[in-house]
Amino acid sequence: xxxxxxxxxxxxxxxxxxxxxxxxxxxxxxxxxxxxxxxxxxxxxxxxxxxxxxxxxxxxxxxxxxxxxxxxxxxxxxxxxxxxxxxxxxxxxxxxxxxxxxxxxxxxxxxxxxxxxxxxxxxxxxxxxxxxxxxxxxxxxxxxxxxxxxxxxxxxxxxxxxxxxxxxxxxxxxxxxxxxxxxxxxxxxxxxxxxxxxxx
Numbered sequence: 279x280x281x282x283x284x285x286x287x288x289x290x291x292x293x294x295x296x297x298x299x300x301x302x303x304x305x306x307x308x309x310x311x312x313x314x315x316x317x318x319x320x321x322x323x324x325x326x327x328x329x330x331x332x333x334x335x336x337x338x339x340x341x342x343x344x345x346x347x348x349x350x351x352x353x354x355x356x357x358x359x360x361x362x363x364x365x366x367x368x369x370x371x372x373x374x375x376x377x378x379x380x381x382x383x384x385x386x387x388x389x390x391x392x393x394x395x396x397x398x399x400x401x402x403x404x405x406x407x408x409x410x411x412x413x414x415x416x417x418x419x420x421x422x423x424x425x426x427x428x429x430x431x432x433x434x435x436x437x438x439x440x441x442x443x444x445x446x447x448x449x450x451x452x453x454x455x456x457x458x459x460x461x462x463x464x465x466x467x468x469x470x471x472x473x474x475x476x477x478x
Contacts, residue, residue: 380432383424384416384441391415391442402447406457409448413461416442421465435465 391412392398397405398412420438421429432438443458 376428376431379428380441383420383428383432384438384445387416387420387423387438388412388442388445390419394419403449404446404452405449406452409443409446409452409457410461410464412446413439413442413458414464417461417465436462439465 389400392400394415395408395411397408404412417435417439420432421435424432429435429438432441439458439462443454443461448457
């Protein structure tokens with residue numbers, strides 16, 4: 279075999295190829311390899327130990343932000359639920375409160391009338407005439423002291439008089455005709471006289 283002659287062009291191409299291989303293949307790979315060699319466990323330095331108690335996580339801010347978000351989300355829901363409950367139970371609740379106020383009005387007016395009428399004693403049976411006077415005085419006291427809406431809720435003068443009549447311990451001869459009717463006439467007469475005085 280005859281040796282091949284290398285022409286200057288071929289020598290230049292080979293040299294150029296070796297130089298390019300060094301520049302583009304070996305030089306980019308060499309620094310990362312050296313870096314990996316430095317980070318090998320045999321050459322690594324130990325990190326200082328961190329105290330677990332000294333490690334503080336900022337979770338308080340996250341909890342506050344979560345609470346604010348939940349309150350902003352739940353407040354309209356709670357307001358709507360409260361309004362629904364009020365709409366559902368508002369009517370019966372108002373009726374219960376009004377009934378309790380009417381009962382208290384009748385009890386207070388009756389107690390006042392029992393103390394104001396001569397011959398009336400708390401806890402004893404009342405005669406027809408004394409019972410009628412007590413009813414008339416209780417109705418007058420209720421009309422003088424209670425607001426108009428509460429008197430309307432009690433059924434007006436007649437309603438207050440009937441409630442006082444039912445609450446009094448009357449003798450067996452007392453009826454609505456001989457006890458309640460004269461008391462109503464007396465209360466109505468006093469009411470009209472009082473209205474006339476106010477108009478003058």
